[in-house]
Amino acid sequence: MTDLLSNAEIERYHQEGYVVPDYVLPAKTMTELDSALEETIASNPSIRPEHLVSAHIDRLNDEGVRGHRAWLELAQRPEILDRVEQLIGPDIVLWGCQVFCKPASDGMEVPMHQDGHYWPIQPLATCTAWIAIDDSNVDNGCLRVIPGSHTGQHYYQHSKSERQNLVLNQHIDDPHIDISGAVDVELRPGRFSLHDVYLVHGSNPNTSGERRAGVAIRYMPATSHFNRSLYETSEGSGYLVNFATRPLWLLRGSDRNNNDFQIGH
Numbered sequence: 001m002t003d004l005l006s007n008a009e010i011e012r013y014h015q016e017g018y019v020v021p022d023y024v025l026p027a028k029t030m031t032e033l034d035s036a037l038e039e040t041i042a043s044n045p046s047i048r049p050e051h052l053v054s055a056h057i058d059r060l061n062d063e064g065v066r067g068h069r070a071w072l073e074l075a076q077r078p079e080i081l082d083r084v085e086q087l088i089g090p091d092i093v094l095w096g097c098q099v100f101c102k103p104a105s106d107g108m109e110v111p112m113h114q115d116g117h118y119w120p121i122q123p124l125a126t127c128t129a130w131i132a133i134d135d136s137n138v139d140n141g142c143l144r145v146i147p148g149s150h151t152g153q154h155y156y157q158h159s160k161s162e163r164q165n166l167v168l169n170q171h172i173d174d175p176h177i178d179i180s181g182a183v184d185v186e187l188r189p190g191r192f193s194l195h196d197v198y199l200v201h202g203s204n205p206n207t208s209g210e211r212r213a214g215v216a217i218r219y220m221p222a223t224s225h226f227n228r229s230l231y232e233t234s235e236g237s238g239y240l241v242n243f244a245t246r247p248l249w250l251l252r253g254s255d256r257n258n259n260d261f262q263i264g265h
């Protein structure tokens with residue numbers, strides 16, 4: 001085990017909805033992930049690199065993306081899982097992964113939003129590890145969060161946007177949330193943040209000359225059920241997701257809520 005989250009960091013995650021562990025993945029891993037990113041982008045020439053859904057499925061997946069094994073291997077790394085376990089418990093299911101690569105100059109905005117509107121997880125619970133492949137900073141559109149917005153597991157009002165240059169077509173539109181209070185989560189390559197499913201977050205467009213790539217890996221506690229019949233497929237976020245055949249991986253512990261680990265494999 002590497003140095004884990006301190007009690008103060010665990011408490012911060014529960015109070016603020018996110019935490020940035022004091023850990024950086026090895027340089028060799030980052031070189032491999034950089035190559036995996038180039039390969040993933042090259043094998044999906046017609047897909048915007050912000051929309052590489054289920055990139056961890058190492059084939060042409062049912063969401064139209066050709067994935068790469070490197071993302072699945074990353075999702076299984078103990079340095080990440082040890083810390084996720086501290087936050088969601090010992091029974092961990094990998095259910096999603098999305099590469100969000102914002103090219104230099106025209107990288108798309110991710111409007112401020114809460115995850116989970118269209119996620120078929122009951123009870124809704126997920127910890128996302130957002131791993132920086134590139135330096136992720138204010139200039140190139142790093143992740144931004146509203147600390148504490150996850151409190152009470154409340155869903156705030158969202159509105160649909162017709163703008164084309166957005167990664168998601170939903171944005172938070174609720175007088176209770178002041179997005180001017182957003183905090184920038186700047187990360188060096190190899191560092192990662194962990195955030196709760198109810199946390200309001202997003203990111204600005206990348207108008208800089210530097211690419212900003214990161215990968216979001218979604219883990220749920222195996223005490224929740226991935227209910228495929230709730231939303232089989234959805235374009236609710238503005239792009240296709242297919243939960244009916246999305247494979248699940250039990251990465252740690254035991255299944256506690258009748259999840260299906262055969263489908264999609």
Ligand SMILES: O=C(O)CCC(=O)C(=O)O
Nearest residue numbers: 100110128143202203216
């Ligand atoms: O990569 C980004 O800028 C946004 C990521 C995001 O919305 C997420 O991880 O849920």
